[in-house]
Amino acid sequence: MSVRIVGAGAAGINVVDEWILLSDCPTGSLACDGEASSVDGSLASQKLLLAPDITGGLGCFGSRDLAWRMVGQENQQLEELLKDCSRLLIVTGLAGATGATVAEVLSLKAVEREIPTTVFAFPPFPFETEERQEAAEATRDALPAEASLFLFPPPPLSEEPIPDVAAVRRGLRAFQSALAQWVDVWSGMARGVVLPANPGAEAESSRFTVAGVIEDCHVFSEARARLDLSLPGFLEGSGFRQAAEKADRCLAYIEAGGEDSGWKEELGERLREFLPKRTRLDLLRRTEARPTETRLLLLVGRAASRHPTPVCPERDEERPAPEPARIPLRPCVFPEPEGRLVPASQASQDGTPFAKTAATLHKGQNLDIPAFRRRSRS
Numbered sequence: 462m463s464v465r466i467v468g469a470g471a472a473g474i475n476v477v478d479e480w481i482l483l484s485d486c487p488t489g490s491l492a493c494d495g496e497a498s499s500v501d502g503s504l505a506s507q508k509l510l511l512a513p514d515i516t517g518g519l520g521c522f523g524s525r526d527l528a529w530r531m532v533g534q535e536n537q538q539l540e541e542l543l544k545d546c547s548r549l550l551i552v553t554g555l556a557g558a559t560g561a562t563v564a565e566v567l568s569l570k571a572v573e574r575e576i577p578t579t580v581f582a583f584p585p586f587p588f589e590t591e592e593r594q595e596a597a598e599a600t601r602d603a604l605p606a607e608a609s610l611f612l613f614p615p616p617p618l619s620e621e622p623i624p625d626v627a628a629v630r631r632g633l634r635a636f637q638s639a640l641a642q643w644v645d646v647w648s649g650m651a652r653g654v655v656l657p658a659n660p661g662a663e664a665e666s667s668r669f670t671v672a673g674v675i676e677d678c679h680v681f682s683e684a685r686a687r688l689d690l691s692l693p694g695f696l697e698g699s700g701f702r703q704a705a706e707k708a709d710r711c712l713a714y715i716e717a718g719g720e721d722s723g724w725k726e727e728l729g730e731r732l733r734e735f736l737p738k739r740t741r742l743d744l745l746r747r748t749e750a751r752p753t754e755t756r757l758l759l760l761v762g763r764a765a766s767r768h769p770t771p772v773c774p775e776r777d778e779e780r781p782a783p784e785p786a787r788i789p790l791r792p793c794v795f796p797e798p799e800g801r802l803v804p805a806s807q808a809s810q811d812g813t814p815f816a817k818t819a820a821t822l823h824k825g826q827n828l829d830i831p832a833f834r835r836r837s838r839s
């Protein structure tokens with residue numbers, strides 16, 4: 462059984478490439494896109510160029526209709542890649558066409574096989590078109606409830622009226638490498654070299670595979686030869702304070718040489734000073750430490766639901782949130798005779814079992830049905 466880390470679409474591939482550059486064990490990577498330049502240029506060990514016979518490796522030019530056709534054509538390859546897969550991480554931009562479609566199809570197929578699945582996704586930049594913003598929302602809603610979804614808003618690009626392109630690129634690269642560090646933590650947990658460090662935490666419970674949506678995720682990091690864990694510099698910064706104010710989830714990852722000398726308590730106490738009282742804090746630790754420096758990574762975000770939830774009675778702040786009830790897993794993507802994929806929502810109308818709890822309706826349209834199908838019906 463193997464772990465799979467899929468960069469879907471150009472943005473997802475960029476992050477996976479950054480992870481390959483920083484990781485000491487970059488196994489299981491796959492670059493998947495319709496553009497040959499992204500796939501060929503990737504460092505991933507496995508590459509899947511979607512439907513080159515349809516678009517000649519030029520990609521789908523942002524067309525979701527075309528992306529669905531391309532992904533449908535590669536149904537077999539996507540199935541293949543889930544064989545012997547023990548855990549799956551997909552990294553993608555939600556507002557694109559290819560990456561978002563691959564993420565939707567692959568995650569549905571994975572949960573159908575009961576493969577623990579995590580998606581790291583970026584919502585669109587504020588300047589992207591309304592159509593793309595809506596498409597990103599639709600993808601977010603279409604991802605299966607059994608998968609964990611972490612949403613990382615893209616960084617603010619520039620305050621200047623005419624931006625310095627080099628600075629924008631540096632900013633994006635920094636954002637992608639910060640995310641890549643969390644891909645490495647995910648990979649470490651999947652391989653069993655990163656374990657929960659909370660007192661009493663169970664070794665096998667991965668903080669990434671508890672189903673749910675964590676939105677507005679911000680990441681912070683600090684690494685030094687000798688890092689004072691009780692006072693990492695970013696705690697004092699305004700960026701951290703702003704992110705922490707709205708947070709109710711915090712993952713703290715630590716990589717340190719030597720034995721535990723009370724850092725857990727110290728770090729936990731320090732973080733709780735900055736985070737709202739309701740915050741659930743999970744400490745993670747790498748057991749095979751890279752000894753040269755101490756590294757602290759923080760991810761703060763907010764739990765959200767895909768569907769409106771009934772109001773619950775106040776729960777005890779100190780106790781962890783209850784695990785969401787598992788929804789029975791049922792097949793969700795079905796090849797039609799001509800080899801096209803049928804999204805779950807549509808398949809369920811035909812009496813097939815996988816059905817979301819509610820259709821995603823927007824302006825009278827069912828967004829669970831891909832645009833090309835909606836159009837062809839009207």
Ligand SMILES: Nc1nc2c(ncn2[C@@H]2O[C@H](COP(=O)(O)OP(=O)(O)O)[C@@H](O)[C@H]2O)c(=O)[nH]1
Pocket residue numbers: 469470471472473475494523553554555556557558559560561583584585586589615633
């Ligand atoms: N192209 C691009 N998009 C990014 C990047 N970082 C985040 N994104 C977001 O990812 C989305 C998808 O872009 P892209 O991956 O090129 O599309 P795809 O290849 O069709 O999936 C964009 O709409 C942005 O919102 C980046 O570095 N490059």
Ligand SMILES: [Mg+2]
Pocket residue numbers: 470471494495496499520521557559560
């Ligand atoms: Mg692309």
